[in-house]
Amino acid sequence: MHDGVGAPDTHLTNADLAPTGTRTWGWFDYVSLWMSNIHSVGGYVTMGSLFAMGLPVVDVFIALIAAIIIVQVLCNLVARPSQISGAPYPVMARMAFGVHGALVPAFIRGIISVAWYGIQTWLASNAVVVLLLHQWPGLMFWAHADSHGFAGLSALGWGAFIILWIVQALVFWRGMDVIRHFVDWAGPVIYIVMIGLDIWLLWHAGWRNFSFDIPGVTHHAISARIMGMINAIALVVSYFAPIALNFGDFSRYGISMSAIRRGNFWGLPVNFMGFSLLTLVTIVLTQPVFGRIILDPVETVAQIDSPVAVVVGVLTFVMATAGINIAANFVSAAFDFSNLAPHRISWRCGGMMAAAGAVVMTPWNLYARPELIHLTLDVLATFIGPLIAILLTDYYIVRRSVMDVNALYRRQSNLPYWYHNGINPVAILVMVVAVIAGSAVVFMPALKPIHNMSLFIGGGIAAILYGLLMRR
DSSP states (O other): OOOOSOSOOTTTOOTTTSOOSOOOBOHHHHHHHHHHHHTSHHHHHHHHHHHTTSOOHHHHHHHHHHHHHHHHHHHHHHHHHHHHHOOOHHHHTHHHHOTTTTHHHHHHHHHHHHHHHHHHHHHHHHHHHHHHHHHOGGGGGGOOTTTSEETTEEHHHHHHHHHHHHHHHHHHHTOHHHHHHHHHHHTTHHHHHHHHHHHHHHHHHOGGGOOSOOTTOOOOOHHHHHHHHHHHHHHHHHHHHHHHHHTHHHHTTBSOHHHHHHHHHIIIIIHHHHHHHHHHHHHHHHHHHHSSOOOOHHHHHHTSSOHHHHHHHHHHHHHHHHHHIIIIIIHHHHHHHHHHSTTTOOHHHHHHHHHHHHHHTOGGGTSSSHHHHHHHHHHHHHHHHHHHHHHHIIIIIISTTOOOTGGGGOOOTTSTTOTBTTBOHHHHHHHHHHHHHHHHHHHOGGGGGGGGGHHHHHHHHHHHHHHHHHHO
16 A cells, blocks of 8 residues: 555545445344345345246255355455445446546446336335225226326326335435444344245145145256256346445445455345245245235235235335335445546435436336346346456456555556556456447347346456456
């Protein structure tokens, strides 16, 4: 590290982007962060879509275990540079892309966060709509998008979406410490609701009608089953990839790397498999109880004949979804947009820019059906994979974990991370090539069998190219 190189450049930093002086996140805070992420409506729906792919349940669980271990490893690797420096992702990206070039990946990540923020807000607002219709069926008149709607969303849907939009903005505005406390209770409480829901379903179905067999599962050849598991692994990793890329935004507040690793262990493989099992039990029990498979947990809760249970269950899912939405998407997008002009855009201002963008994206058109869910995950993964690969390759392989924190905040040609006028052309070129390759995997008909692999293929190409070119 270089000392005595002058004050940080005001065009590269502000109070939010500077290394944090507050380290208050312990291991349970990270467990709660993962609980909110996994226990959200989006997490349930995504896992439910895997069980509906037609694969045997054993295959799905093998894929889930493999995928979540990959996510755990990625998060631990991403966590270290930010935990050491106390800086968020947009600043860390300056190591590879240059102090000016980092604007590109940070902006791309900001757009991805906005998309996810909108999707999670819409999923949570859907739960509110279900609750309102359950309590006041007369509102059904306003729930039809064709006759009373705009941009594909009904008037009632718009109302619920805006309400959630405002609530999340108010929590975000209070700052990171309030967000941490909100997430600490929002995630764990879902277990109470899920266990209660499964007991209710099992009581109505009876033990004789309980089976882990899902209708529609067919017996495939070994090669087809292996390919199905690989695609399932890719989809799960793609779902968690945004928060893996963003994880430095949270690890910067960690009291130690050991606390972060411990929290990631209990929050990812242990918690994830527990919730996946509860999700599977819930899904298979909807068949004997309601006569059909229901993948949406809110719709399942709404079938309960107790108004109090419906209100408690739906609102719990809403709060868990809002918790991870604020932490993983609102916070990260705020850092990214603040990074565009730190001297003019504060963290809170960046967050409100992200919130406004989430409305414009009409997220209900991105995550409405299983095929759209998978396409959205694949498209976002084409960008996330290369960004993660370049960050990790630069820090661990090219620089061998050596970092100059002072140089990250200064525009001086004699310091690291300046490159050519503050931009590393190698990182930009590699990112473009890898994104094009990942996009080809997603959209070329000839590559359909591997279209869920865009994150791994794009990320692998980026890691190899960046490592080779930077060594030269």
